[in-house]
Amino acid sequence: MKMRMSAAVTALILTSTAAFGADLAPSSVEPVPxxxxxxxxxxxxxxxxxxxxxxxxxxxxxxYPNYIGDIGKASGKGILGGLQAGYNYQLDNIVIGLEADIQGSQIKDSVTGSVAGIPGKGQSDVKWYGTLRPRIGYAFDRFLIYATGGLAYGNIDYKLNYDGVSIKDSSTKLGWTAGAGVEYAFTDNLSGRLEYQYVDFGGYRVGNANLSTKATPDFHAVRVGLNYKF
Incomplete structure (x- = not known):
């Protein structure tokens, strides 16, 4: 009888110990992403x-040869498209960088009028242009707003016909540009942008000692683009 009671007590102690040990076993922990x-x-x-x-x-x-008046105002317009490349460096929310681009364009205009009762016609055509610009911006994570400005250069055809005489110039000119834009990163590598630029090629003389004009080509441009970050 005593042996049976001892066995029962021993079994009860072992069962309680196992249950207590199970309670102390560590529960599974979900991994933290x-x-x-x-x-x-x-x-x-x-x-x-x-x-x-x-x-x-x-x-x-x-x-003619001295200044006698204006034919009118030329305001070039047309499509453009091209490639850009650059480098950005981000420090906290500030982003600084340098970008270069090259654009093929058809920015043309012509204006007719008369000066001293004599008809005349002026024409301009920006065939291509490029820029080299630093950029500085502020990043809201994947959204970037920035300002930019720097050097502009381009090939411009310029013509003037007046009193049966024609003068023209076709050459590469230097100027400046300034603008601003916004850019959003869709993925870690692909981003899209909307950008405004003002481009000014300054003033230069076209013609000769008898007939000349001062060309001052400039324009505003709005561009959309895609970038791939390496």
């Missing part, structure tokens, strides 16, 4: 763009 890293604009990128140019204020004056 790694924290998502913030997006960075730092890196090289390249892309393409397309846009439209308009406006400007190029007054076509006639010097």
């Amino acid at each position: 790694p924290a998502a890293l913030p997006f960075s604009w730092t890196g090289f990128y390249a892309g393409a763009n397309i846009g439209y140019a308009f406006g400007g204020d190029d007054r076509v004056g006639v010097h």
Whole structure:
């Protein structure tokens, strides 16, 4: 009888010990997913763009040989498209960078009028242009707003016909540009942008000692583009 009671007590103690041990066993822990890293604009990128140019204020004056008046104002307009490449560096929310682009364009205009009772016609055509610009912006994670400005250069055809005499110039000119834009990163590598630029090629003389004009080609441009960050 005593042996049976001892066996029963022993079994009860072993069962309680096992249950208590089970209560002390560590419960399974769900794995914690790694924290998502913030997006960075730092890196090289390249892309393409397309846009439209308009406006400007190029007054076509006639010097015959002294200044005698304006034929009118030429405001070039037309489509443009090209490639861009650059590098960004991000420090906290500030993004600084350098970008170069080259654009094929058909930014044309012609204006007719008369000076001293004699009809005349002026024409301009920006065949291509490019820029080299630093950029500075502020990033809201994947959204970037920026300002930009720097060097502009381009090939411009310029013509003036007056009193049966024609003068023209076709050459590459230097100027300046300034603008601003917004850009959004759809993925870690692909981003899209909307950008405004003002481009001014300054003033230069076209013609000879008998007939000349001062060309002042400039225009506004709005462009949309895509970039791939490496």
